[in-house]
Amino acid sequence: MADIDIAEEIPLPAQQRPPVVTSGVIGWLRANLFNSVFNTILTILAVYLLVLTVPPLIRWAFIDAVWDAPNGQACRGEGACWAFIGxxxxxxxxxxxxxxxxxRPLFVVVIIIGLVLASCDRRLWGRRLVLLWPAGLVMVGVLMSGGVFGLRYVPSEYWSGLPLTLILAVVGMLFAFPFAILLALGRRSNLPAVRVVSVAYIELVRGVPLITVLFMAxxxxxxxxxxxVTIDKLLRAQVAFILFAAAYLAEVIRGGLQAIPKGQIEAADALGLGYWRRTRLIVLPQALAMVIPPLVNNFIGAFKNTSLVLIIGLFDLLNTANTAxxxxxxQGFASETYVFVAAIYFCFCFFMSRYSQRLERTLNRGHRR
Amino acid sequence: MAAGLAAALGSAVPASAGPTLDKVKQAGAISCGVPTGIPGFAQPDNQGKYTGFDVDICRAISAAVFGDPDKVKYVPLTAQQRFTALQSGEVDILSNNTTWTLLRDTTLGLNFGPVVFYDGQGFMVPKKLNVKTAKELNGATICVQPGTTTELNLADYFRGNKMEFKPVVIEKIDEVYAAFFSGRCDVMTGDGSALAAQRIGRAPNPEDYVVLTDRISKEPLAPVVRHGDEEWHDVVDWVVYAMMEAEEKGITQKNVDEMAKSDSPDIKRMLGATPGMGKALNLDEKWAYNAVKLVGNYGEIFDKHLGLGSPLKLERGYNNLWSKGGLIYAMPIR
Incomplete structure (x- = not known):
């Protein structure tokens, strides 16, 4: 508004046409949706599709939905049966x-989400966080398996649902990440043996689908x-998951390492830093900051990949939904269930991608043009 | 390979009760591989506890071995995992809707117990088509999942009877049923028990549909144990037979106490009033009594989970007693 007020006070040359409005609702619409013939057609088409799909969807999900029913037969109608979810x-x-x-699993979910949120706050980054994670994971382990402090022992085959998905994803990433850094450094190492082993490992794992690795395990x-002799089924899947995720993360991190200008490394050498201090203090902080978007992309992918464990009979979130x-x-409420589960997955993945955008903005200040 | 290993170990342990029964008794629980979820056969309730027909087979064995039906550790297994889990000793028995076939019996190193459910591929049609037998389905549009034995059986059946059909091929089973009930095809094909379950469970009005009695494939479902442990195989066989025999003799969960006082020598032998049977199986003499008392006879568990007492409302059909026109026939307990 302030701009317009000022504009009115300045006397305009009489013969010029007023400029096209670029602010306000109409201005925004004109700039973004109707700025060319092609875009205008696209906009109209999109609006038409929305009109076609959104009202039936709302009718299905809310207006015709059944919220309370004693059994499936009573719940059958035009709309969704949310009573099933209830x-x-x-x-x-x-x-x-x-x-x-x-x-107990409820607390586990709270603890894991708390740990992740705490790790997201840059003010808390430091030694305390490094201590917080093992403490948190020990608590998760105690709460899930029990057997101490008067908690009943619960074998891992009973762990299921959201806690299992979170454990697989978070523990998987936590262990895969350092492993991936080593692999990425190894691949760029000058020592032939280290390099060959790293390359062979990464290419081997990337050459097979995750389902194959899980089936093998x-x-x-x-x-x-x-x-x-049986090794715990969950442990087998978790290890397979870590080994798999590490190979993909390693390639992402290698991308970051390659993007570091040679001058940085030479400057570190000139300061007399050895390999490890150079890597830790100069190379990695810059490399990791540069690859945050693909890293988070990988995290999101890995989080969703956990749902593949359903084919080996572990009850992750998707499999408990399937089993319900x-x-x-x-019988026959698959749509409602999958919508519900998709919403849960969406909450987690959307949070991750928004957070990565914010982190990217703050960490990449130096590279912004 | 694992089967050979199991057999080697089996003969190496000089135990009268057999290694699996010894192991089970020592562990205090039977490890039972059930399907992750099949309506009526094995499904977790809202509290996550497994119930169903397959589950009750394991409960009956637990009752016979321990006198307590709940000393069972349920291991939900997918179709791909189940045989490995049995071969590697992760489970002691599969009660997993497994079809008895020659190759599974031999090369996979498995032994099948008595058939507990005779299933087979059938057809479901809307009533308004007025079809009475599968022979009248010439030219029909049929919904089917690709790449399954169901699809192969269907093609074989129609070719064998010189009939034509138009397949509507849909990848996910849930969508196949949705397509059928929305009228995209005239006929739905699948295992008889699954068709009946879907008819009750998701048809807008179940009365509008009928499952034809024709069966075009044999799917005998039986519990499975490992090769090389005959004693454990015997236990599984005879607990199942005892439940079938109990139904034939009219022994139910309710009247088993009175029946135990019966004068019939057959019943006295079976329920342990006359000792000998339990000892032969290395079990308590009350093995059959406990199985019937704590879980029920064959007909009772069928009705409770699959039959008229359940949402599935399956007819007994082939799964009726031999004396009532079905195929359920228990070997004599003596």
Whole structure:
């Protein structure tokens, strides 16, 4: 508004036409949606599609929806059956974890989200955070498996739902990340043995799909072990997941390492820094800051990849939802369930991508033009 | 390879009860591989506890071994994992809707127990088409999943009967059913039990649809154990037979106490009033009594999870007693 007031006070040359409005709603519409014939057609088409799809969707999800019903038959109608979610939400979130002890996985979810949020705040970055993580993970382990402090022992095959997804993703990333840094440094190393091993590992893992790695870990590995020796199924999947994620992260980090100007390294050498101090103090901070978008992209991908463990019978969030669908009293509510689960995944992934945008802005100040 | 290893270990341990039964008794629980979720057969309730027909087979064995139906550790397994889990000893028994086939019985190193459910591929049609048998389906549009044995059986059946059909091929089973109920095809094909479940569960009005009685494939579902442990195989066999025999003799969960006082020598032998049977199996003499008392006879668990007492409302059909026109036939307990 202030701009317009000032503009009015300045006497305009009479023969000139007023400039096209570029502020306000109409100005924004003109600048963004109707700035050429082609864009105008696209805009009209998009609006038409929205009119076509959004009202039926709203009718399905809200207006015709059934919010309360005793069983599946009573819930069948034109709209969504949210009563099914009301009936099954605890199973979808916590799965087979003993029902009366489900406060434990709830706390685990809170702790993991808390740890991640704390790590997101740059003011807290430092030694305390490094101590906070092991403490938090020990608490997660104690709460999930129990067996101490009077908590009932719960074997890992009962861990399921959202806590399992979060554990797989967060623990996976936590261990994959340092491993990936070593692999990336190894690949750029001058020592031939280290370089060959790193390259071979990265290319081997990137050459096979995650499902294959999980199948190997869950179906093939037990056959090679002596009878009666079983390695925990969750542990097998978690290790497979870490090894897989590390190879992909390593390539992303290598991209960052290659983008560091040679002058930086030479300057570090001139200061008399050795390899490790040069890497830790000069190279990595710049390299990692540069590759934040692809890193977060990888994190998001890895978070969603955890859902593949359903094919080896682990009950992650997606699999508990799938399993909830098998109730013979409630048949045929797949859409509602998948919408619900998609919403949960979306919350986590959207948070990650927004956070990465913010981090990118603050960390990459020096590179902005 | 693992089977050979199991067999080697089996013969190496000089235990009368067999290694699996010894292991189970020592561990205090049976490790039972169930499907991750099939309506009526194995499904977790809202509290995450497994219930269903497959589950009750394991509960009956637990009752026979321990006198307590709940000493079972359920391991949900996908179709791909289940045989490895059994071969590697992760589970002691699969009660996992497994079809008994020659190759599984031999090369996979498995032993099948008695067939507990005779399933087979069938057809579901809307009533308004007025179709009575599968032979009348010439020229029909049929919804089917690609790359499954279901699709192969369907093609074989129609070719064998010199009939034509138009397949509507859809990848996900959930969408196949959605397509059928929205009228995109005349006929839906799949296992008889699954068709019945979907008819009740998701048809807008179940009365508008009918599952034809024709079966074009044999899917005998049986519990599975490892090769090389005959004692454990025996336990599984005879607990299942005892549940079938109990139904035939009219012994139910409710009246088993009265029946135990019966004068019939058959019943006295089975329920342990006359000892000998339990000892032969290395079990308590009350093994069959406990299985029936704590879990139920075959007909009872069928009705509770699959039959008229359940949402699935399956007819007994082939799964009725042999004396009532079905295929369920228990070997004599004596």
């Amino acid at each position: 009936e099954k939400w605890r199973f979808i979130f916590f799965g087979r974890f003993p029902y009366d002890a489900q406060w 869950s179906v093939m590995l037990p056959l090679f072990l002596p009878e009666g 669908l098998t109730d013979s009293n409630w």
